[in-house]
Amino acid sequence: MSKSHLIPGFNFSDRIRETHASKSLFPSAALVHQVRKMSEKSMLSSKLLFYTITLSTLLFIVSSLFFLQRNDSSFTSSLVRKLILPRTDIKNDQTDAKPVSCGVLKVFMYDLPSEFHFGLLNWRKKGSETWPSVRNVSTVPSYPGGLNRQHSVEYWLTLDLLASETPEVKRPCNAIRVKSSKEADVVFVPFFSSLSYNRKSKISGNETVSVDRLLQERLVEFLKSRDEWKRFDGRDHLIVAHHPNSLLYARNSLGSAMFVLSDFGRYPSSVANLEKDVIAPYVHVVKTVNSNESAPFEKRPVLAYFQGAIYRKDGGTIRQELYNLLKDEKDIHFAFGTVRGNGTKQTGKGMASSKFCLNIAGDTPSSNRLFDSIVSHCVPVIISDQIELPFEDTLDYSGFSVFVHSSEAVKKGLLVNLLRGITEDQWKKKWERLKEVARYFEYRFPSQPGDSVDMIWSMVSHKLSSLQFHVHRKNRYRRSEAFERSLST
Incomplete structure (x- = not known):
């Protein structure tokens, strides 16, 4: 085929x-x-x-x-x-109302009488108003300067919450004030405790008790009577006590709450600890150095800088030991100084012209000196064994700081040789990182993304899981206990 x-x-x-x-x-x-x-x-x-x-x-x-x-x-x-x-819940025009879903952290804030907050700044309310208007930055009550300002954390957080319900103010969408405590993640207590201590803790005239103590007693009475406090024994309450001596009489009674502190130096661990509390940075008192104007290695003639109180009690005695070791070193500035006169300006210039800035424990483990050195782009040398650092779950301080144990720092020649042994390239890496992280240590109104206010709210959010853990454990037998009470009555 x-x-x-x-x-x-x-x-x-x-x-x-x-x-x-x-x-x-x-x-x-x-x-x-x-x-x-x-x-x-x-x-x-x-x-x-x-x-x-x-x-x-x-x-x-x-x-x-x-x-x-x-x-x-x-x-x-x-x-x-x-x-x-298309999305219709987000407005481009800042005058439009902000959506309820804006913030990741919902905060209920008590409408405390003005003597607990802005009244301490001599603000006088008009009519039935509780809070000053924050629509216009120029009319917001200002906080006193000097060392008062370094503990003004409660002021900035309160302003930020007020701004969250003021559409005219642009701010990060990180935390919002809500009107109902039942829908809130945390309950904020707007007591300016640091300012109350600084201005009202001394007895004057015919007084037998200071105004500061009376305010604390009234605050404890108020909170203990509130259903919001009774619900979780105050665990979901946020109280700022940044000055080491603030809330001195009330802290034990309110110790179940979440505190915003500078450190744990004067608190027992049963009242304040890292599990529930937030460490916030001091407000720096020296002027921030612009990154473009920050002096490089060769234009910083001073190896190490310290200016402040030298004779301190408790852990601060190390300052005197270091002073005796370093006072004769030609390229080290170690001197007594205060904020009086031109002291703050001189400190700022000294830090900005130094390669390293010594941050040594004083009466408490921390001080605003650390944050002054950060915004001056002067590499911090931290000599404080008990110090707790803000935002450390986000920031690796070893990338822009040098840590030295107190017991090592007081050994003759060790600290000087350590700092002189750091090469220019090693120092430059820390200096560059300082310029990047400095923004985290700025308090502003209105707040800005990544500034101190924004970071504190983020830290509070991180604590919610621990808070929920304790709340859920407490709720295990709530239903059966309520049933038993009803039977007994």
């Missing part, structure tokens, strides 16, 4: 003759034309399929929109709306 009989409709002899007639290995013009027509038909079919799919998709979207209008409460409506409709 010939091969031509194996394939129906195919004549092998005719095909050979056709090939010889063309005297070429290329296909005939007729064959090319036939292939081209088939290709055009295929392209037409593809285009028709594309248009059909596009039209079907458009019809689906239109029908979905119609369905949304007819039945807006259905699950399908919600799902389709998220998939195909």
Whole structure:
């Protein structure tokens, strides 16, 4: 049987003759034309399929929109709306109302009388108002300067919460004030405890008890009577006591709350600890150095700088030991100084022209000197074994600081040789990192993304898991205990 009989409709002899007639290995013009027509038909079919799919998709979207209008409460409506409709809950114009879903942290703030907060700044309310308006920055009550300012944390947090319900003020969407304590993550207590200590802790005239102590007693009475406090024994309450001596009489009574502190130097671990409390930076008192104007290694002639109180009690006695060791070193500035007169300005200039700044334990483990050195881009040398550092769950301080144990620092020659052994390249890496992290230690109003206020709210958010753990454990037998009480009555 010939091969031509194996394939129906195919004549092998005719095909050979056709090939010889063309005297070429290329296909005939007729064959090319036939292939081209088939290709055009295929392209037409593809285009028709594309248009059909596009039209079907458009019809689906239109029908979905119609369905949304007819039945807006259905699950399908919600799902389709998220998939195909533009966002309408976020406004570009700052005068528009802010959405309730804005903040990650919902904060209920008590409307305490003004003598607990802005009244301490000589603000006088008008009529029934509880809070000053924060719409215009120029009319916001100012905080006193000097060393008072270094513990003004409660002031900045309160302003930020007030701004969260003021659409005219632009701020990060990190925490918002809510009107109901039941929907809040935390309950904020707006008591300016550091300012109360600085201004009202001394007894004057015919007083037998200081105003500061009276305010603390009234605060404890108020909180203990509130259902919000009773609900979780105050565990979800946030109280700022940044000055080491603030809230001195009330801290034990309110120790179940979450504190915002500078350190744990004067607190027993049963009242304050890292598990529940937040460490916040001091407000620096020297001027921030612009990154573009920060002096490099070769333009900082002073190896190490310290200016402040030298004779301190408790852990601060190390200052005197270091003074005796370093006072005769030519490239080290170690001197007594205060903020009086031109002291703050001189300190700022000294830090900005020094490679390293000594941060030594004083009466308490921490001081604002650390944060002054950070904004001066002077590499901190931290000699304080009990210090707790703000935002350490986010920041690695070893990237821009040098840590030395107190017992090592007082060994003759060790500290000087350590600092002189740090190469220019090693110092430069820390200096560059300082310029990056300095923004985390700025308090501003309105607050800015990544500043101290923003970071504190973030730290509070991180503590919520521990808070929820204790709340859930407490709720284990609440239902059965309530049932037993009802039976007994």
